[in-house]
Amino acid sequence: MSWAERWELIVRWAPMLWDGTLVTLQLVGIAVLVGLFFAIPLGLGRASRHWYIRAVPYSYIFFFRGTPLLLQLFLVYYGLSQFEVVRDSVLWPYLREPYWCALITMTLHTAAYIAEILRGAIQAVPPGEVEAARALGMSKRQALQHIILPRAIRIGLPAYGNEVILMLKASAVVYTVTLLDIMGVVRTLNARTYQYEMFFLIAGLIYLVITLLFTQLFKLVERWLKVDASRNR
């Protein structure tokens, strides 16, 4: 196959590759944002001193960190659909769609990791700062809101950025439930054109470019939150 023919193939399928890229970006973007939202109570509970508060988030995190994303996706997509109760429920219009199944699984999965990052960050807040806040007469709640969480977010941010990139790459499993994300599009194009090495290479490039964009984005956020400054204790 000549370069001209290759180029012609790329141009011809570029819109489909673009659509796939959008699907990947959407899934990862929503999952890591909603995941962060879920992770806050989970992470706080996980950092609690009381075992009965710790227990639920602990089990949740244990399950989602301890099993592969692919397995969780199959459980949600193929597993739940085996039960008639689920198929008759109000959730079925969502659960029958591969897009929603992937989104739900990815969100639950990443929430567990983010919660663990948050727990680590909360526990890394210097005890002196917490004591100082309390000594100034802040209630527990006030200390959490004004001192502990803002500090923890800055401590955990680089790890969160890392998690976003990990999710981007992990999202490649969603093609197995028929979604046409970057990987799904490339697998379909491979079956159609037999140009395996070319389209896999293109997929790799797309993932690299997105990773680069995410890295830059997090650099900006870190600068905006003055993460560096808060590190110089």
Place this chain on the structure above:
Amino acid sequence: MKSYKAVLLAALTAVLLGGQAVAADKLRIGTEGAYPPFNEIDNTGKAVGFDLDIAHALCEKMGAECSVVTSDWDGIIPALNTRRFDFLVASMSITEERQRAVDFTDPYYTNKLQFVAPKNSDFKVDKDYLKGKTIGAQRATIAGQWLEEDIGDLVNIRLYDTQENAYLDMASGRIDGVLADVFVQYEWLQSDAGSDFEFKGDPVFDDDKIGIAVRKGDPLRERLNKALKEIVEDGTYEKINAKYFPFSIY
């Protein structure tokens, strides 16, 4: 002394020629043994299946004594060309690429694509009905390709990595029907999981012809074609067909 030599030479010639004549009637069938019900290895290690039944019937018509050699699919054409066996009966689709490496006989069966849907659905193979419906198929199969090329703008296509997953999704009601090779569908319909489903409409595609491969220029091809014609005409083929499928696959 001279006459003794002549006799010896004559005897030697006779043995050689005779030997050759016997050898010509001994043929080796090549097959894969991993594609049930067409060719598979049974409990005793013997290759059996539709392909083998056809091959043995052909040998009988040609008056040849046949033995079976199995080979991995990847190396099966090189094995034919390096004379590990003489003709290849392994459910091989006749394609242009393969025709550059080997010769094919007339097709001995045809692969068809047919829809399967739930028994209680009014699934019809016509454009009005299919519009907006969701159809599943396995990725990288003729069925997936056919859907994309022939009715891609009409239906939502879901492509699965395994055939099994497409069936799972049809069972849970996510997709309205599945398109696949008629033999694959038939096997599944026979299983417990497939009991609530059935074929819908006529096969939509029957261009995938399956032939017997021989080495390039081998006159064996003509003998096989003649024998194939004979088993089709005298009903042997039909009998073998009926043993495996309740519909004609010729």
